[in-house]
Amino acid sequence: MASPGVPPSADSADADANSPPxxxxxxxxxxxxxxxxxxxxxxxxxxxxxxxxxxxPFRAFAWLTDTRLGAPVRLRLLTQCGFSGLRSNIxxxxxxxxxxxxxxxxxxxxxxxxxxTAAGGKEDGDCRGDGSGGGGGTAASIDGMSFVPPLAAVxxxxxxxxxxxxxxxxxxxxxxxxxxxxxxxxxxxxxGGGINTPAPASSFGALRTGGLPVTVAELAAAYRAGTTxxxxxxxxxxxxxxxxRTPRSAxxxxxxxxxxxxxxxxxxxxxxxxxxxxxxxxxxxxxxRPTTAAAAVxxxxxxxxxxxxxxxxxxxxxxVRSVSAHHGQVVNPAAPDRVAGGxxxxxAAAVxxxxxxxxxxxxxxxxxxxxxAAVGAVGLKPTFGAVSVDGLALGVPGADGxxxxxxVIGGTAxxxxxxxxxxxxxxxxxxxxxxxxSPPPPDVACLGLSLSLAGLRVGVYRxxxxxxxxxxxxxCSAALAALATAGAVVTDVTVPYLEDIRVxxxxxxxxxxxxxxxxxGVYAAGAAAWMGPDARSKMAMAAEFTPAxxxxxxxxxxxxxxxxxxxxxxxxxxxxxxxxxxxxPVPADTSTxxxxxxxxxMLMRYTLWANWTGLPAVVFPIATAAPGGVPIALxxxxxxxxxxxxxxxxxxxxxxxxxxxxxxxxxRPPPVLDYALQNYL
Numbered sequence: 099m100a101s102p103g104v105p106p107s108a109d110s111a112d113a114d115a116n117s118p119p120x121x122x123x124x125x126x127x128x129x130x131x132x133x134x135x136x137x138x139x140x141x142x143x144x145x146x147x148x149x150x151x152x153x154x155p156f157r158a159f160a161w162l163t164d165t166r167l168g169a170p171v172r173l174r175l176l177t178q179c180g181f182s183g184l185r186s187n188i189x190x191x192x193x194x195x196x197x198x199x200x201x202x203x204x205x206x207x208x209x210x211x212x213x214x215t216a217a218g219g220k221e222d223g224d225c226r227g228d229g230s231g232g233g234g235g236t237a238a239s240i241d242g243m244s245f246v247p248p249l250a251a252v253x254x255x256x257x258x259x260x261x262x263x264x265x266x267x268x269x270x271x272x273x274x275x276x277x278x279x280x281x282x283x284x285x286x287x288x289x290g291g292g293i294n295t296p297a298p299a300s301s302f303g304a305l306r307t308g309g310l311p312v313t314v315a316e317l318a319a320a321y322r323a324g325t326t327x328x329x330x331x332x333x334x335x336x337x338x339x340x341x342x343r344t345p346r347s348a349x350x351x352x353x354x355x356x357x358x359x360x361x362x363x364x365x366x367x368x369x370x371x372x373x374x375x376x377x378x379x380x381x382x383x384x385x386x387r388p389t390t391a392a393a394a395v396x397x398x399x400x401x402x403x404x405x406x407x408x409x410x411x412x413x414x415x416x417x418v419r420s421v422s423a424h425h426g427q428v429v430n431p432a433a434p435d436r437v438a439g440g441x442x443x444x445x446a447a448a449v450x451x452x453x454x455x456x457x458x459x460x461x462x463x464x465x466x467x468x469x470x471a472a473v474g475a476v477g478l479k480p481t482f483g484a485v486s487v488d489g490l491a492l493g494v495p496g497a498d499g500x501x502x503x504x505x506v507i508g509g510t511a512x513x514x515x516x517x518x519x520x521x522x523x524x525x526x527x528x529x530x531x532x533x534x535x536s537p538p539p540p541d542v543a544c545l546g547l548s549l550s551l552a553g554l555r556v557g558v559y560r561x562x563x564x565x566x567x568x569x570x571x572x573x574c575s576a577a578l579a580a581l582a583t584a585g586a587v588v589t590d591v592t593v594p595y596l597e598d599i600r601v602x603x604x605x606x607x608x609x610x611x612x613x614x615x616x617x618x619g620v621y622a623a624g625a626a627a628w629m630g631p632d633a634r635s636k637m638a639m640a641a642e643f644t645p646a647x648x649x650x651x652x653x654x655x656x657x658x659x660x661x662x663x664x665x666x667x668x669x670x671x672x673x674x675x676x677x678x679x680x681x682x683p684v685p686a687d688t689s690t691x692x693x694x695x696x697x698x699x700m701l702m703r704y705t706l707w708a709n710w711t712g713l714p715a716v717v718f719p720i721a722t723a724a725p726g727g728v729p730i731a732l733x734x735x736x737x738x739x740x741x742x743x744x745x746x747x748x749x750x751x752x753x754x755x756x757x758x759x760x761x762x763x764x765x766r767p768p769p770v771l772d773y774a775l776q777n778y779l
């Protein structure tokens with residue numbers, strides 16, 4: 099793998115073969131080895147124009163593009179979308195290729211010290227986002243509960259995020275225990291009893307005879323006599339089990355959702371694909387269910403979190419609206435008449451609805467951040483390689499790998515941070531495969547700190563920032579002004595090569611996914627016919643991309659990473675709107691969705707830069723738009739390994755430190771389902 103910090107040799111192939119395994123963009127701006135980067139020719143990110151199709155015409159179009167007769171149609175549409183420019187652009191050909199945007203940790207102390215926070219006087223200099231301020235400690239405690247290794251150090255950082263919530267919960271639990279001294283609170287009793295109805299005084303232990311376990315006969319007799327109920331016995335069994343074990347972590351017992359692109363043992367992983375869903379598809383019977391969990395799922399289970407459900411997604415993850423020809427439309431809890439974003443729309447909707455506090459998602463081009471923004475949640479795409487992508491559907495080497503990130507969508511910044519801390523520690527990513535190299539430790543100790551906005555260096559690329567709908571531009575500009583009022587230093591910057599990044603990203607992710615389908619036998623088995631029209635047409639067009647297209651895109655990545663390294667010497671974060679347009683209305687025909695390249699490109703307007711360069715990025719809600727209260731969100735992109743800083747910025751917005759008038763929440767709508775926790779303790 100080539101390093102963008104090494105000048106190209108006469109033989110590019112040999113240079114690529116002998117270059118260091120993990121490129122360091124910071125070296126590319128070193129005075130001794132400068133890169134000859136292409137000049138920036140200004141902002142010209144295209145607004146795409148292409149036909150809009152739905153229903154039967156869309157199905158016919160998908161069929162046509164997937165045949166030999168459809169070659170002219172495929173090429174014409176790709177030309178309309180600007181992909182011919184990728185093949186004619188020779189400005190990057192003198193650079194070496196960077197196949198994956200992997201970063202080593204920068205030298206300790208390279209990032210500037212930050213100002214002290216209000217959290218116990220801890221210095222932000224310990225939390226620079228460069229890994230040098232990693233979470234320490236050997237034990238963790240919340241409400242007196244100790245957590246078992248190896249996650250004790252993680253919990254030492256997560257504990258401050260959850261301490262207030264657990265204090266409230268403990269008080270409710272104490273009140274419930276006091277109230278149950280003469281009667282039990284049970285759920286689902288026989289007639290005469292219901293939720294929170296006192297049951298006859300009894301306990302599981304009172305049924306024991308001579309210290310022996312309760313027998314079936316004893317329980318049956320007690321039920322007939324009315325001295326207890328099955329619900330009371332089950333509750334007592336749960337209570338006994340809880341009292342007999344040590345919590346594994348602060349996430350012990352917390353339910354979470356899982357995008358149906360990640361393996362869970364014993365359950366099918368379909369990636370929303372018709373050929374893994376339709377009973378007549380030849381791949382359904384021939385594809386075994388996974389026996390091991392995806393690395394991210396395994397890390398959360400090891401921490402005691404409970405996988406509650408698989409969540410719906412765009413087919414193969416190639417859409418941004420979560421409309422499925424096989425499952426229908428994901429409902430946006432914040433705005434039911436609009437789509438939930440995608441492709442991780444099911445994960446975002448489950449969080450926004452209050453079903454789970456956080457969910458796993460996968461982001462190849464904005465698939466964590468777009469749905470999180472659409473529903474008013476907090477979504478983090480970590481640094482490329484920080485979290486393992488092992489255990490993904492169609493996990494063929496190279497299948498959209500250079501842009502794929504596993505991350506978290508949470509209802510709050512604290513929830514997102516808590517789950518992210520476990521992933522960073524328990525599911526480290528691809529850099530560990532390199533001998534002698536490891537990523538910096540997760541800076542979980544920083545995640546619990548309130549962020550002082552004074553002195554925060556915010557970069558804004560004005561032409562890009564303003565290139566969105568007025569309904570989004572106004573609130574985002576107001577948020578930027580509020581940041582400056584709170585003490586942030588806002589600086590105009592330039593983010594070059596955005597249009598070239600757009601086409602390079604589309605070529606790479608499409609060609610990679612297509613190669614994954616070929617390797618999985620989808621086309622050999624004739625199973626492509628079971629795909630919905632959106633996925634089928636996009637995968638058909640992906641056949642037009644060549645290895646030369648991918649190679650040129652990797653040289654564009656070299657330039658983009660080097661430019662980003664220079665940029666983040668002067669700023670801490672780059673702020674943009676999360677999307678270029680509001681979530682579009684739910685399509686009239688949810689059985690097919692629709693072809694709407696122009697809207698999709700606006701939804702992805704601000705996300706691709708972080709995917710192509712591997713930089714971490716978070717979105718968080720700041721306001722709602724009328725009519726209907728549609729959430730509007732900001733995106734913050736940071737330097738490699740700066741997840742802690744990004745989440746603390748999102749938390750500052752949540753706490754009301756950013757928005758005028760305070761109040762926190764940043765425009766996040768209330769959950770549809772409100773579980774009154776005290777009723778269940």
